[in-house]
Amino acid sequence: MVRLNYDVIVVGGGPAGMAAAITCARAGLDTILLERGRFAGAKNLFGGVVYTASVLSLVPDLFSASRLPFERPVTEEGWWILSQDGVVKITHTNATLRESPPRAFTAFRAKFDAWLAKQAQKAGVLVVPKVRVIDLLIKDNFVCGVQTDRTASWDDHRPAQVKAPVVILAEGVNRILSIKAGLVPRDFSPKEVALSVKEVLQLPKGELESRFGLQKDTGLAVELLGEASLGLPGTGFLYTNTSCLSLGVGLFLIDYATHNIKPYALLEHLKRHPVLAPLLAEAETLEYGAHLIPEWGFFGLAKLCGNGVLAVGDAVGLVNPLFREGTNLAIYSGILAGKAAIYAHKKGNFGYHTLRLYEEALKDSYIYQDLRYFRKLKTFLQQNKSFFQTYPYLLNEVLHLYLTAQGRAKQEVFKEICQLIRKQRGVTGLLGDFVRAMKFLKGW
Amino acid sequence: MNILVSIKQVPDTTNIRINPETGTLVREGVPSIVNPYDVHALALASLLKRLYGAHITVITMGPPQAEEALKEAVEFGADRVILLSDRKFAGADTLATSYTLAEAIKYLAQEAPFDLFLFGKQAIDGDTAQVGPGVARRLGVPLITYAVKLEIIDQEKKEVIVHRKTASGVEVLKVTLPVLITCDKEIADPPFSPLPELIKAAQTKPEIFNAQRPIPYKREKLGLKGSPTRVHRVYTPQLKSAGDILFVSEIGVSEAVEKIIAVLKDRGIL
Ligand SMILES: Cc1cc2nc3c(=O)[nH]c(=O)nc-3n(C[C@H](O)[C@H](O)[C@H](O)COP(=O)(O)OP(=O)(O)OC[C@H]3O[C@@H](n4cnc5c(N)ncnc54)[C@H](O)[C@@H]3O)c2cc1C
Numbered sequence: 081m082v083r084l085n086y087d088v089i090v091v092g093g094g095p096a097g098m099a100a101a102i103t104c105a106r107a108g109l110d111t112i113l114l115e116r117g118r119f120a121g122a123k124n125l126f127g128g129v130v131y132t133a134s135v136l137s138l139v140p141d142l143f144s145a146s147r148l149p150f151e152r153p154v155t156e157e158g159w160w161i162l163s164q165d166g167v168v169k170i171t172h173t174n175a176t177l178r179e180s181p182p183r184a185f186t187a188f189r190a191k192f193d194a195w196l197a198k199q200a201q202k203a204g205v206l207v208v209p210k211v212r213v214i215d216l217l218i219k220d221n222f223v224c225g226v227q228t229d230r231t232a233s234w235d236d237h238r239p240a241q242v243k244a245p246v247v248i249l250a251e252g253v254n255r256i257l258s259i260k261a262g263l264v265p266r267d268f269s270p271k272e273v274a275l276s277v278k279e280v281l282q283l284p285k286g287e288l289e290s291r292f293g294l295q296k297d298t299g300l301a302v303e304l305l306g307e308a309s310l311g312l313p314g315t316g317f318l319y320t321n322t323s324c325l326s327l328g329v330g331l332f333l334i335d336y337a338t339h340n341i342k343p344y345a346l347l348e349h350l351k352r353h354p355v356l357a358p359l360l361a362e363a364e365t366l367e368y369g370a371h372l373i374p375e376w377g378f379f380g381l382a383k384l385c386g387n388g389v390l391a392v393g394d395a396v397g398l399v400n401p402l403f404r405e406g407t408n409l410a411i412y413s414g415i416l417a418g419k420a421a422i423y424a425h426k427k428g429n430f431g432y433h434t435l436r437l438y439e440e441a442l443k444d445s446y447i448y449q450d451l452r453y454f455r456k457l458k459t460f461l462q463q464n465k466s467f468f469q470t471y472p473y474l475l476n477e478v479l480h481l482y483l484t485a486q487g488r489a490k491q492e493v494f495k496e497i498c499q500l501i502r503k504q505r506g507v508t509g510l511l512g513d514f515v516r517a518m519k520f521l522k523g524w
Numbered sequence: 525m526n527i528l529v530s531i532k533q534v535p536d537t538t539n540i541r542i543n544p545e546t547g548t549l550v551r552e553g554v555p556s557i558v559n560p561y562d563v564h565a566l567a568l569a570s571l572l573k574r575l576y577g578a579h580i581t582v583i584t585m586g587p588p589q590a591e592e593a594l595k596e597a598v599e600f601g602a603d604r605v606i607l608l609s610d611r612k613f614a615g616a617d618t619l620a621t622s623y624t625l626a627e628a629i630k631y632l633a634q635e636a637p638f639d640l641f642l643f644g645k646q647a648i649d650g651d652t653a654q655v656g657p658g659v660a661r662r663l664g665v666p667l668i669t670y671a672v673k674l675e676i677i678d679q680e681k682k683e684v685i686v687h688r689k690t691a692s693g694v695e696v697l698k699v700t701l702p703v704l705i706t707c708d709k710e711i712a713d714p715p716f717s718p719l720p721e722l723i724k725a726a727q728t729k730p731e732i733f734n735a736q737r738p739i740p741y742k743r744e745k746l747g748l749k750g751s752p753t754r755v756h757r758v759y760t761p762q763l764k765s766a767g768d769i770l771f772v773s774e775i776g777v778s779e780a781v782e783k784i785i786a787v788l789k790d791r792g793i794l
Pocket of ligand 1: 094114116124125126129211213251257278373392393394399404407
């Protein structure tokens with residue numbers, strides 16, 4: 081007979097769910113993880129840069145393993161600020177960034193999540209793919225299990241149920257179950273999520289290294305600003321993998337609608353950019369995908385737990401788009417939630433007041449501090465359009481004037497530059513932007 | 525009924541690429557699936573089990589990762605799954621593969637003889653359609669290829685009717701078990717398995733047979749050694765355009781002939 085009662089149920093096999101499940105199983109809890117994809121990672125997509133420290137906190141012997149789920153170390157990072165036909169590149173590298181083990185890696189979800197699933201199985205987690213959780217079982221105000229899209233048996237066509245005193249929701253951005261659990265008051269609005277599209281591009285052999293100046297053990301990860309997002313709040317990204325390239329771009333969902341932009345057209349526009357096009361010449365598209373990023377931030381932050389239930393990762397919006405943090409926050413929150421589940425089992429009490437250990441631990445961590453600190457980011461970006469609309473282009477023009485000043489009276493050039501800035505943004509505009517940016521950064 | 529299904533794990537060809545420099549298949553990063561025709565063979569076994577009761581044994585030969593294919597078989601209701609895995613098996617062509625599989629099946633049949641042997645009609649990574657027939661020959665059982673339908677008419681007498689697709693139509697054959705059938709997609713639809721089967725699958729650790737145990741295989745008949753076939757070259761065929769169509773009814777015979785001759789001359793053929 082197959083058992084349908086466990087100590088912990090984890091819904092979702094992304095980094096958050098895997099981290100939670102691994103933590104629970106290592107403490108001896110009987111843990112089942114349900115994932116709707118054909119395998120963990122099958123349906124997932126990210127940029128993707130993974131910060132090593134987060135993975136190390138889960139798999140401390142990471143670098144002794146023979147095969148890592150990684151592509152390239154990130155040894156050079158920064159921004160390419162695009163105008164219509166030009167770019168200002170600001171990137172940084174130094175000896176520390178080239179040290180081994182590297183602090184960040186590029187990766188593919190299909191491999192990274194599958195690798196995490198292997199680690200979870202090793203830890204004793206029962207990872208069951210191809211199962212979608214469609215509802216929660218709630219009894220006396222306590223979540224006590226889940227209902228799946230699969231039937232109970234060949235003859236019994238009712239939805240199969242799995243029971244456990246703790247359910248950890250790691251369902252990602254589409255937080256249907258978190259809403260059902262009463263942790264989230266409502267679904268997100270188009271202002272609160274970004275939609276990113278991404279292509280994986282294969283270059284002819286050796287071209288990745290030569291076009292991006294890479295060696296075997298170096299890698300580049302840059303964010304693309306300005307024309308990448310057509311001057312709208314959003315960013316693009318270009319990350320190098322072992323032999324191919326991840327290129328993507330995202331906007332707030334609402335801006336696609338307001339400006340009538342098709343996501344794939346946005347990416348095509350980026351690929352045709354005069355600076356990028358030659359870098360992508362003869363590239364073959366291996367993969368194409370799109371995914372939402374939760375950007376509701378602190379104000380939209382859900383209740384993190386309730387009676388018999390905890391929510392982790394993207395489901396509660398733990399993402400910092402400015403710093404490319406999402407996967408690592410998912411892992412950290414998964415670990416903390418796992419610890420709370422262990423604590424609850426020790427106490428034999430699964431109520432909110434016990435599980436709150438997770439909420440408190442998260443509030444003590446930098447994740448929560450950052451969420452607080454950046455709580456106005458979304459509004460700031462949406463209200464201060466000049467940071468996307470004006471400055472990237474202005475910066476390109478100014479630098480162009482400066483760098484091509486030979487053969488002219490320099491005073492005249494500087495005057496032209498000042499005029500340009502005044503025309504584009506004006507002194508008051510400039511000052512205003514400065515004050516607003518400072519205000520934002522100081523957390524006022 | 526005692527059913528044996530033989531399956532193969534193949535790269536998902538919707539994602540497959542050929543390395544332009546070496547001419548070999550790029551299998552890295554390409555997710556593996558159960559050969560689509562084998563899925564339907566499994567589906568038939570699953571259906572027969574639910575309708576009449578059956579014991580299903582599934583075997584596959586492949587690298588350790590082929591375990592995933594067997595887990596999928598368990599989702600369909602397989603009772604026993606066996607992975608034939610050994611470096612010595614690697615590089616096998618259809619001859620060595622049928623030998624390896626047939627020996628394993630003979631070994632398993634010692635416990636209880638099989639009534640039905642199910643294979644996919646062919647594997648999408650090689651498209652040879654030779655392994656099923658090769659095994660049938662070695663087991664000395666009748667063979668029906670390209671089956672699209674199976675009806676059990678008499679369980680007692682073990683009589684079944686099998687419809688098979690041929691170039692000229694459908695053949696309807698009556699046969700007494702045991703028989704080996706290679707299945708086309710129409711034979712049965714994969715079921716939406718219930719949760720307990722999925723959990724069972726996730727917990728499954730297949731039995732592993734290697735080149736010595738439990739069957740002492742003849743080394744020279746295995747893998748690359750036992751395979752007379754040599755791959756000369758693998759390449760992506762050039763896409764040919766559909767060509768121009770001339771309608772004699774519209775332009776008349778002589779003009780059509782003129783045009784054809786002109787084209788042939790143009791290409792330097794005439
Ligand atoms: C384009 C893009 C680029 C990004 N780039 C980066 C980056 O460079 N670095 C970084 O750190 N982060 C990045 N992120 C963010 C990062 O991917 C997420 O923050 C992270 O994956 C969140 O993990 P999670 O486990 O919470 O959710 P997910 O990874 O979304 O996992 C959720 C899982 O749950 C499953 N699931 C959902 N509902 C159900 C259900 N009802 N039943 C069963 N299973 C279910 C899904 O199939 C999925 O596997 C990026 C995101 C996007 C979209």
